[in-house]
Amino acid sequence: MIRSGFLSLGLALGLALSPALPAAAQQGGQLKTVQDRGSLLCTGHNGSYLGFAEVDDNGAWQGFDIEMCRALATAIFGTPDALQIIPVSWAQRFPALQSGDVDVIIKVTGWTMSRDTELGLQFSRPYFIGPFYVMSRKDIGATAVADLEGGVFCVNSGTTVERVLADYMEANGISYEPLAFEKGEELRAALYAGRCDAIAGFGPFLAATRVNAPDPEAFEILGDVLALEPEGIAVRQGEDDFLDVVNWMVSVLLYAEQEGITAANVDEIRAAPPSPTVERLLGVSPGIGERLGLSDDWAYNVIKAMGNYGEIYDRTVGEGSRYALPRGLNNLWNKGGLLYPLVLD
Amino acid sequence: MDIAAPPKESLAAWAHRRLFSTWFDRIVTLVFGAGVAWVLWQVLGWAFLGAVWSAPNSDACAGASGACWAVIEARGRLILFGLYPAEEHWRSALACLAVMLTMGLSCWPLFWHVKRLAALWVAGFGLFLVLMRGGVAGLAPVTAEQWGGLSLTLFIFCGVVVAGMPMAVGLALARRSKLPVVRGCAGGLIDVVRSLPLLTLLFTAAVVVPLMVPGWLQGDKLVRVVLAYALFFACYQAEILRAGLQSVHDGQGEAAAALGLSPAQRVFLIELPQAFRNTLPSTINQVVITFKETSIVTIIGFFEVMASGNAALGSGDWGRAFIEVYVFLGLVYFVFVFGLSRYGAWLEARMRRGQRH
Numbered sequence: 001m002i003r004s005g006f007l008s009l010g011l012a013l014g015l016a017l018s019p020a021l022p023a024a025a026q027q028g029g030q031l032k033t034v035q036d037r038g039s040l041l042c043t044g045h046n047g048s049y050l051g052f053a054e055v056d057d058n059g060a061w062q063g064f065d066i067e068m069c070r071a072l073a074t075a076i077f078g079t080p081d082a083l084q085i086i087p088v089s090w091a092q093r094f095p096a097l098q099s100g101d102v103d104v105i106i107k108v109t110g111w112t113m114s115r116d117t118e119l120g121l122q123f124s125r126p127y128f129i130g131p132f133y134v135m136s137r138k139d140i141g142a143t144a145v146a147d148l149e150g151g152v153f154c155v156n157s158g159t160t161v162e163r164v165l166a167d168y169m170e171a172n173g174i175s176y177e178p179l180a181f182e183k184g185e186e187l188r189a190a191l192y193a194g195r196c197d198a199i200a201g202f203g204p205f206l207a208a209t210r211v212n213a214p215d216p217e218a219f220e221i222l223g224d225v226l227a228l229e230p231e232g233i234a235v236r237q238g239e240d241d242f243l244d245v246v247n248w249m250v251s252v253l254l255y256a257e258q259e260g261i262t263a264a265n266v267d268e269i270r271a272a273p274p275s276p277t278v279e280r281l282l283g284v285s286p287g288i289g290e291r292l293g294l295s296d297d298w299a300y301n302v303i304k305a306m307g308n309y310g311e312i313y314d315r316t317v318g319e320g321s322r323y324a325l326p327r328g329l330n331n332l333w334n335k336g337g338l339l340y341p342l343v344l345d
Numbered sequence: 346m347d348i349a350a351p352p353k354e355s356l357a358a359w360a361h362r363r364l365f366s367t368w369f370d371r372i373v374t375l376v377f378g379a380g381v382a383w384v385l386w387q388v389l390g391w392a393f394l395g396a397v398w399s400a401p402n403s404d405a406c407a408g409a410s411g412a413c414w415a416v417i418e419a420r421g422r423l424i425l426f427g428l429y430p431a432e433e434h435w436r437s438a439l440a441c442l443a444v445m446l447t448m449g450l451s452c453w454p455l456f457w458h459v460k461r462l463a464a465l466w467v468a469g470f471g472l473f474l475v476l477m478r479g480g481v482a483g484l485a486p487v488t489a490e491q492w493g494g495l496s497l498t499l500f501i502f503c504g505v506v507v508a509g510m511p512m513a514v515g516l517a518l519a520r521r522s523k524l525p526v527v528r529g530c531a532g533g534l535i536d537v538v539r540s541l542p543l544l545t546l547l548f549t550a551a552v553v554v555p556l557m558v559p560g561w562l563q564g565d566k567l568v569r570v571v572l573a574y575a576l577f578f579a580c581y582q583a584e585i586l587r588a589g590l591q592s593v594h595d596g597q598g599e600a601a602a603a604l605g606l607s608p609a610q611r612v613f614l615i616e617l618p619q620a621f622r623n624t625l626p627s628t629i630n631q632v633v634i635t636f637k638e639t640s641i642v643t644i645i646g647f648f649e650v651m652a653s654g655n656a657a658l659g660s661g662d663w664g665r666a667f668i669e670v671y672v673f674l675g676l677v678y679f680v681f682v683f684g685l686s687r688y689g690a691w692l693e694a695r696m697r698r699g700q701r702h
Contacts, residue, residue: 046643047652048659055656057419058431086490087428088646092552093383096646099555101566212664214407322661 030239031293034076034103042069043093044085050208051317051325061085064316065106068127068233068250071306072104075249075298080305094119097236104235104246108204111232122239123232124246129329129338130229132164135206135221136198145174145224151197152177155189162184165200166228188212190221200226206324212285221326228329245292252299255281255309255341256308258332263307270300288344290337309339402662416666417673420657424673427493427648427656433485440476442495443469444503446551452688454695465505473500493648495677501571501639501649506632509575513582517620518612520587522630538580543641546573552647570642578635585627589620624697629689635684650677 044061045053070080088096093109096102098120109115110130111123136142140151145153145168155162157180169176179196181187191199192213199206203221210219225291233246256262259278261269266282273279280287282300289296306312310327314320318327331337354362362375395411399418406413417424422434429437447469450456456465477496480486492500519531538546550573555563563569593616601611621628640651648656651674657663660668 028391044646045656046646046648047655050659050661050664052658055423055428055653056660057423059423059426060431061428084488084490086646087648087652089644091548091644092646095552095556099552101555208661208664211661214665 006168009055024302030103030242031076031245038077039082039084040069040073040076041084041086041101041103042066043096043102043105044087045107046087046089047093049204050211051204051321051323062316064128064312065108065308067312067316068106069104071253071302071312072106072233072246072249074302074305075252075294076244077173078295078298078301088166094121094234097234098101098119103242104233106233106277108231109234110229114232118238121234122237122243123234124243125250126230126339127250128231130231131203131329132161132226132228133203133206133221133326133328134165134198134200134224134226135210135219137194138218138220140197142198142220142222145222145226146172148176148198149174150176152179152195154179154181154187154196154199156181156184161201164227165324175323183194198222202229203325203328204317204323207317207325210324211322216322221324223326223328225329237340245294248292249302250309251342251344252302253306253309253312254332254339255344256299257304257310258334258341261303261308262311263304266300266303281344353436362454403665406666412669412672413666414669416528416658416663416669420660420663420670421673422495423492423657424650424670427650427653428491429493429496430485430487430491433479433487436476436479436484436487437492437494437496440473443472443476443498444496444499448499448503471508489565492567495650495654497647498639498649498651501567501574501637501642501647504571505574505578505635505639508572509578509582509635512575512579513586514617516583517586517590520583521590535580535583538577539584543574543577543638544644546577547642547645549573567647570645570647574642578631582628582631584619585600585624585631586617588621588627589624590616592623595618597607619655624695625689625696629685629692633685636685637678650674 048054052063073083074080086102093105134145142148153176188190210216235243270282279285283297286296317323317325329338333340365371391411397406397409398414400415417467426434426437516531519527522528535629601615643652658667
């Protein structure tokens with residue numbers, strides 16, 4: 001998610017410092033550095049970002065981004081516990097990566113051109129497509145944004161969302177009545193009080209707004225996507241070997257979902273692999289590990305410990321969680337989404 | 346000279362004289378009395394009568410008219426201990442107690458000697474570090490990234506005040522030095538640091554220093570932040586102390602010199618004690634502000650009590666109970682700040698004793 005205030009501070013700092021990368025960012029060998037240390041340093045949050053990085057009653061981290069950290073730790077070490085979650089704020093994430101406080105940023109971080117080119121970091125392929133949706137009151141009975149013709153939309157004044165909504169409505173010829181608020185709290189209160197028919201916003205924000213409503217059942221997130229922001233996993237520039245591991249970790253999670261391999265049935269499938277690719281994926285025949293500098297059963301370990309992409313999504317932000325964020329664009333390519341595995345040859 | 350106390354007035358007589366003597370007084374008393382009673386009744390109803398004390402999540406509170414204290418039952422440990430491993434919470438609790446005890450003891454006049462105070466704080470901090478860090482005496486090691494909650498807030502606060510106060514004395518004296526270079530440097534440092542926002546200073550200490558400085562010189566992130574914060578505190582406190590030093594009449598220093606006291610004795614026995622006494626209200630002010638501002642470290646990823654409060658309400662289960670979490674946090678801050686204020690008042694009364702004639 002793009003946050004303007006502190007982000008610009010972080011960007012400015014990163015900009016000022018990127019030419020003088022420290023010893024921590026030596027070319028290559030980052031995977032070896034992590035392996036020698038014995039644990040992965042991954043980003044947490046300074047508080048909570050609902051659904052993506054939260055803390056449970058015992059002080060343990062959970063959420064979609066945290067599960068991705070755990071999956072990466074499992075790929076490298078065979079166990080999700082070889083992981084240290086370092087709490088960092090939004091502003092701190094890029095400098096923290098540069099200084100080596102963390103190995104990797106998995107923190108709903110949009111892949112933008114300025115970040116990619118100016119901050120001395122590189123992104124993995126998107127692991128989450130951040131959508132902007134519309135959420136409406138259920139009693140209106142709308143199933144698409146077009147059904148809300150002439151309705152009252154609550155928006156935060158002067159935000160990206162306001163512009164995204166206006167663009168979408170104009171492009172689709174839908175008339176609406178915007179009701180602008182200065183603060184997020186006012187916006188939520190107005191929605192809960194029934195002053196507007198719908199609000200627009202970043203998917204996870206809408207899910208959090210709904211879950212905190214007096215009656216979450218009264219609201220529904222509509223499937224129409226107003227705009228999207230692809231979120232990537234960031235590592236330092238030049239750490240190609242490490243980025244390979246990140247990319248293939250994401251790919252393996254997606255491939256497992258495509259092939260219907262879950263945490264529950266992975267042992268069964270490993271005993272009788274249906275295809276040579278699955279055989280390679282689960283380490284029955286060699287190849288998947290060595291080329292990345294990992295063991296051949298790393299993908300098996302990840303699926304066994306974390307499940308496939310769909311399982312992770314479902315239990316953290318999807319239907320199996322309180323947020324019930326629709327899969328939407330984050331579904332596989334053959335189910336109407338934008339995600340796809342790379343070719344495992 | 347003692348003045349005889351005035352004769353005691355009965356409560357009824359006092360009430361009649363102060364609250365009900367004229368018809369206007371009676372109306373004002375009744376209206377305001379009713380207003381206060383109504384507010385109290387509302388608060389009572391919300392906080393106690395209609396409150397939900399135990400529930401698996403905030404859904405159970407949706408129908409209740411009162412507070413959802415169940416959030417404190419479920420998430421209270423997270424607020425107080427942050428990310429500290431659950432099975433080791435007792436260590437964090439003990440560490441908290443150790444620091445509070447140290448704070449309490451250093452308020453006791455028996456410890457008001459440089460050596461005793463130093464020994465007390467070395468022991469207090471030592472015990473805190475052993476408990477929090479572990480790695481010795483069979484305690485499992487816990488990295489500073491996992492510290493959090495109240496014990497982290499107290500550690501930062503105490504670290505800042507304990508490290509900042511001597512720095513402040515040094516800066517205040519340096520700024521009054523007769524040597525122009527010393528005076529100029531101290532004045533320049535104070536003015537520069539005061540013109541920087543605290544956030545920038547802390548961000549630099551936590552995030553930028555590791556990019557500039559070789560690894561062996563970096564030290565722990567927490568230590569860097571506490572030292573940067575202490576410098577910030579010292580620059581403000583130095584100016585407060587300088588005001589105190591200026592309020593001490595020149596004649597006192599001259600008299601001390603005439604009695605054969607060395608310059609150091611003159612400063613530490615005559616001038617500084619009076620400067621501290623004269624500036625006590627502003628000093629307590631500064632300390633209270635520092636305590637409340639410790640929550641700023643959350644922006645550089647420390648899980649102090651405010652951040653862990655945010656984490657506590659930041660879950661699908663408890664997001665609706667944010668008022669209760671903030672009330673609880675407010676009470677935690679209130680206990681400490683009110684304690685500090687009362688201690689300041691007591692200290693002032695005690696120090697005035699010498700001046701009462």
